[in-house]
Amino acid sequence: MLRSLSVRQPWCHLIAHRFKPLENRQNWRFPNFRGEIALHASQSVTRREHENCIDFLVAFSLPGTVPPVGCYPLGAIVALVDIVDFIPPRGDDESYEHALFRCPEPARQWWDQDQGGLIIDRVRLLREPVACKGALGLWTVPPDVEAEVRRQLNLSDPMPEKRLSRLEDGNV
Secondary structure, eight states, X not given: OOEEEEEOTTHHHHHHTTSOOEEEETTOSOTTXXXXXXXXXXXXXXXXXXXXXXXXHHHTTOOOOOOOTTSSOOSEEEEEEEEEEEEOOOOTTSOHHHHHTTSOHHHHTTOOTTSEEEEEEEEEEEXXXXXXXXXXXXXXXXXXXXXXXXXXXXXXXXXXXXXXXHHHHOOO
């Protein structure tokens, strides 16, 4: 049984292409979850959300580029990723500087300390997005969709190299 997490574009694109090693979540109910999940691109994105993402990348000199609005998948599973850790939100009596040291260096620049941070590693980008309706929180991928995702990743033809961990190679 494969679980999935829906992420709005263009943030999903940044995770799938190994630029963003952390996903911020308010009120995350699964702090002990570790393991493989499907990365699902949510159904919609507004031009304002797209522009806010670009502004964020520029303002903080973060790596990554995003395609124009309408040029990335929506309502589809785009990759498999591993959740390897969870960083709890900053405590009320905890300084920002102290809290920052709880987050691994490559992910610090992406962490909103007032939210929990899911640390993402081992991104396996699919050859083609697999259409699927998403949901909030962790949800179970339908069996036929999981079969297509696994089929794409098990083809003998090598995939574009997306398997190396950015957390390990330090190029986040």
